[in-house]
Amino acid sequence: MTAPPLIRLKGVTKRFRDLVANDAIDLDIAAGEVVALLGENGAGKSTLMKLAYGYLLPDAGSIEVDGRPQTIHSPRDAMALGIGMVFQQFSLLPALSVLENLLLAWPRAGRWRSGAEDEAAMEGLRDLAPEIAPGTRVRNLAVGERQLVELAKVLNLDARLVILDEPTSVLTPQEAARLHRLVRGLADQGRSVVIITHKLADVRACADRVAVMRRGKLVDAAAIGDRTNDQLVEAMVGKSVARRGRPAHRRLGPPRLMLRDLCCGGIQPARNVDLEVRRGEILGIAGVAGNGQWALAETVAGLVPPESGEVLLDGESVARRSERKAFSSPVAYIPEEPIRNAVVGSLDLAGNLALRSLATSAPLPDPAAAAARLEAFDVRPPEPGRRAATLSGGNLQKLVAARELGEHPAAIVACYPTMGLDVHATEAILGRLVDHASAGAAVLWIGEEIDDLLAIADRIAVIHDGRIVADLLPGATNAAEIGRYMAGGQSRAA
Amino acid sequence: MQRLLAPGLALLFFVVLASGFLVIIGQPPVATMLDLAVYAFGDAYSISESLVKATPILFCALAVILPARLGLISVGADGQLYLGALVGTGVVLAMPGAPILVLLPAMLVGGAIGGAGLALVAGGLRARFGVNETITTLLLNYVAVLLVNFVVYGPWKDPANLGWPATIPFPDGATVPGLFGTRAHAGLILAVLIAVVLHIVFARGRVGLRLRVLRDNERVGRMAGLSFAHMVLLTMGIGGAIAGIAGIIETSAIQGRLQPGISLGYGLTGFLVAWLSGHSFLRAIPLAILIGGLIAAGDTLQLFAKVPASSVTVLLGLLFASMLAAAGIARKRAGAG
Numbered sequence: 001m002t003a004p005p006l007i008r009l010k011g012v013t014k015r016f017r018d019l020v021a022n023d024a025i026d027l028d029i030a031a032g033e034v035v036a037l038l039g040e041n042g043a044g045k046s047t048l049m050k051l052a053y054g055y056l057l058p059d060a061g062s063i064e065v066d067g068r069p070q071t072i073h074s075p076r077d078a079m080a081l082g083i084g085m086v087f088q089q090f091s092l093l094p095a096l097s098v099l100e101n102l103l104l105a106w107p108r109a110g111r112w113r114s115g116a117e118d119e120a121a122m123e124g125l126r127d128l129a130p131e132i133a134p135g136t137r138v139r140n141l142a143v144g145e146r147q148l149v150e151l152a153k154v155l156n157l158d159a160r161l162v163i164l165d166e167p168t169s170v171l172t173p174q175e176a177a178r179l180h181r182l183v184r185g186l187a188d189q190g191r192s193v194v195i196i197t198h199k200l201a202d203v204r205a206c207a208d209r210v211a212v213m214r215r216g217k218l219v220d221a222a223a224i225g226d227r228t229n230d231q232l233v234e235a236m237v238g239k240s241v242a243r244r245g246r247p248a249h250r251r252l253g254p255p256r257l258m259l260r261d262l263c264c265g266g267i268q269p270a271r272n273v274d275l276e277v278r279r280g281e282i283l284g285i286a287g288v289a290g291n292g293q294w295a296l297a298e299t300v301a302g303l304v305p306p307e308s309g310e311v312l313l314d315g316e317s318v319a320r321r322s323e324r325k326a327f328s329s330p331v332a333y334i335p336e337e338p339i340r341n342a343v344v345g346s347l348d349l350a351g352n353l354a355l356r357s358l359a360t361s362a363p364l365p366d367p368a369a370a371a372a373r374l375e376a377f378d379v380r381p382p383e384p385g386r387r388a389a390t391l392s393g394g395n396l397q398k399l400v401a402a403r404e405l406g407e408h409p410a411a412i413v414a415c416y417p418t419m420g421l422d423v424h425a426t427e428a429i430l431g432r433l434v435d436h437a438s439a440g441a442a443v444l445w446i447g448e449e450i451d452d453l454l455a456i457a458d459r460i461a462v463i464h465d466g467r468i469v470a471d472l473l474p475g476a477t478n479a480a481e482i483g484r485y486m487a488g489g490q491s492r493a494a
Numbered sequence: 495m496q497r498l499l500a501p502g503l504a505l506l507f508f509v510v511l512a513s514g515f516l517v518i519i520g521q522p523p524v525a526t527m528l529d530l531a532v533y534a535f536g537d538a539y540s541i542s543e544s545l546v547k548a549t550p551i552l553f554c555a556l557a558v559i560l561p562a563r564l565g566l567i568s569v570g571a572d573g574q575l576y577l578g579a580l581v582g583t584g585v586v587l588a589m590p591g592a593p594i595l596v597l598l599p600a601m602l603v604g605g606a607i608g609g610a611g612l613a614l615v616a617g618g619l620r621a622r623f624g625v626n627e628t629i630t631t632l633l634l635n636y637v638a639v640l641l642v643n644f645v646v647y648g649p650w651k652d653p654a655n656l657g658w659p660a661t662i663p664f665p666d667g668a669t670v671p672g673l674f675g676t677r678a679h680a681g682l683i684l685a686v687l688i689a690v691v692l693h694i695v696f697a698r699g700r701v702g703l704r705l706r707v708l709r710d711n712e713r714v715g716r717m718a719g720l721s722f723a724h725m726v727l728l729t730m731g732i733g734g735a736i737a738g739i740a741g742i743i744e745t746s747a748i749q750g751r752l753q754p755g756i757s758l759g760y761g762l763t764g765f766l767v768a769w770l771s772g773h774s775f776l777r778a779i780p781l782a783i784l785i786g787g788l789i790a791a792g793d794t795l796q797l798f799a800k801v802p803a804s805s806v807t808v809l810l811g812l813l814f815a816s817m818l819a820a821a822g823i824a825r826k827r828a829g830a831g
Contacts, residue, residue: 303716324621328719344711351703358704359719 302329548786554764570631572761578738609738
């Protein structure tokens with residue numbers, strides 16, 4: 001007789017009004033096994049795991065742990081059964097320090113703080129990311145760093161099953177590789193891991209088994225060796241997606257967006273950045289998260305004033321001059337995490353589209369025009385009166401694109417614009433950037449996927465520790481070389 | 495039905511709690527509450543007294559709602575009211591003989607400047623240094639009250655008062671006209687007018703949307719070319735001006751001279767009205783009149799029923815608690831349904 005699986009989902013179903021998010025899913029996860037739960041955004045992966053974690057309750061079906069039926073009413077129940085989950089966001093308290101966040105979830109917490117306990121709580125994180133200081137407030141961490149803190153928090157719980165929700169979407173290749181090694185290490189200790197992902201690289205790097213979901217159904221489950229990448233992609237998207245090839249060579253014009261000896265302050269500053277983006281050019285910036293990209297993007301987009309240096313668009317300064325005075329930059333800006341950085345969740349879609357004209361006396365677009373714009377950018381549902389907070393991340397990002405790219409901007413800053421988006425949404429956003437470059441815009445694209453940068457950018461600059469350390473042509477470089485620069489292996493001067 | 499749930503529950507809670515309280519202090523609950531209603535709105539005199547009390551409450555509520563639309567919590571309406579009274583009185587003392595068409599507007603502008611000035615101290619600290627406006631407005635209340643005490647006990651004291659701390663009586667040119675020969679005065683009309691104008695500006699204009707964007711996501715507001723600091727100064731300044739007008743009107747129409755104790759906690763009562771109205775300029779109008787009525791009725795009740803003065807404050811507290819609890823329950827039910 002074989003041992004029962006650590007957790008067995010039987011016929012698990014979850015509906016949100018008319019939408020069947022999980023349709024009678026059967027899935028076993030054995031002890032010591034790494035399962036990749038693969039699927040596009042909205043396929044129901046996160047929902048399924050939230051059911052296992054007690055964050056949501058199933059409408060039908062049952063869950064067995066160690067062969068015994070269990071009703072998991074809450075994350076507390078799940079943790080008692082040894083199930084832990086790392087969310088993409090929301091579960092850290094930004095105002096508290098890293099150490100305080102870890103202590104909040106520290107299972108063996110005594111009544112009083114002790115130095116030994118602080119040390120023990122930090123130990124897991126030290127293995128993951130020794131560079132994160134315990135006293136740093138979480139709100140000052142980059143997104144990638146927050147995720148590592150989240151992971152350390154769950155590992156501190158000694159969970160037998162660790163669920164990771166899109167863990168590598170904010171990590172660099174090196175960080176992702178570290179995570180993959182860590183996941184294998186957990187499996188070697190006899191723990192089970194579920195990685196929710198839409199990236200084949202994650203599946204190949206560390207999974208024993210892959211389960212593919214599409215539109216709420218489990219469409220495939222197999223040992224990793226039994227499936228090719230093509231088979232997995234087909235299972236995931238249902239039809240073959242032609243990866244956008246390198247676009248036809250664009251004619252590059254004179255320099256349009258110029259950064260002159262730009263220094264940007266902040267927690268992770270950028271120093272002495274000199275870059276030119278020509279008319280029609282897409283300049284990709286590769287770098288490990290937290291190396292000054294954010295400060296650079298916010299400064300070029302006119303959200304924060306530079307410490308020194310200049311941002312020029314067609315020869316005219318477009319840098320913010322004052323921290324407090326009102327200023328609206330003509331540079332279009334598509335940041336990561338739209339709900340935090342680019343939209344007002346409580347406002348309707350029409351209001352969010354009109355944000356840029358809010359400070360002026362320009363007429364606001366009428367609902368029909370707003371609806372047409374939403375259709376054009378494939379925002380679903382294209383209802384101008386709907387509250388923005390009810391949209392999914394991918395659709396919010398399309399909403400931001402509809403606002404920022406609707407008026408033919410001369411320059412575009414995109415900072416991790418495809419973070420967490422599925423294949424279709426990613427292609428749509430990147431396609432827009434290419435179209436605007438072709439129409440003469442200067443595009444500064446701070447990217448996360450080296451493969452995407454190599455495939456689409458005309459030039460790739462690498463940022464490390466706030467400085468541009470390399471300026472490369474995609475045809476004359478490769479991922480390995482970029483990765484070395486990203487890690488600070490050698491500088492241009494050396 | 496849903497719309498009636500909150501007011502219905504509030505009434506129920508209040509009747510139960512107030513009855514309990516009245517029984518404890520040895521008063522017949524039903525009769526006393528009926529008396530309260532009659533003393534508040536039973537005849538022309540009661541109504542005019544209720545409107546007298548409602549006027550400064552409404553002004554103060556508007557002074558709280560405006561910054562609240564940006565997410566600021568100002569508890570400084572009382573202090574702004576006092577400083578408005580102070581500066582407005584200064585204008586009157588500077589030119590007591592001026593004709594009413596000059597003096598009355600100048601006095602109101604003085605009141606507005608005084609209130610706005612005090613509010614802008616807190617607003618400026620918030621805008622420039624990020625200092626919490628709730629704390630600063632709270633503390634500045636004491637500054638304003640003590641400044642008024644200083645001038646009426648000191649330089650502005652009328653020698654004819656034989657030591658009574660007050661300025662000279664306001665001349666006719668500085669007296670806000672009364673309504674229908676009662677103590678109710680034109681200040682009420684001004685307050686309602688300001689509430690309606692603010693409502694229209696916020697409903698039709700862009701400023702409401704701008705404040706909402708900045709309140710909900712300041713980063714995005716920055717991107718849109720809005721300045722949080724600027725809006726802090728704007729909302730605090732105008733709010734302070736409104737509270738300042740309340741102060742000088744109360745001084746002119748009711749007291750007739752500047753003296754200590756202009757406000758019977760109108761600032762705090764206005765704050766609660768603002769909160770109960772859900773920060774709606776229009777809903778603040780009936781709420782202010784209701785609360786004003788209860789306060790006025792309390793004065794009368796004290797006179798005839800020999801109920802101690804503080805018991806009305808207790809009843810007021812029970813009313814606020816009932817309304818807030820009912821609103822919370824209604825919201826929760828609406829969320830669940």
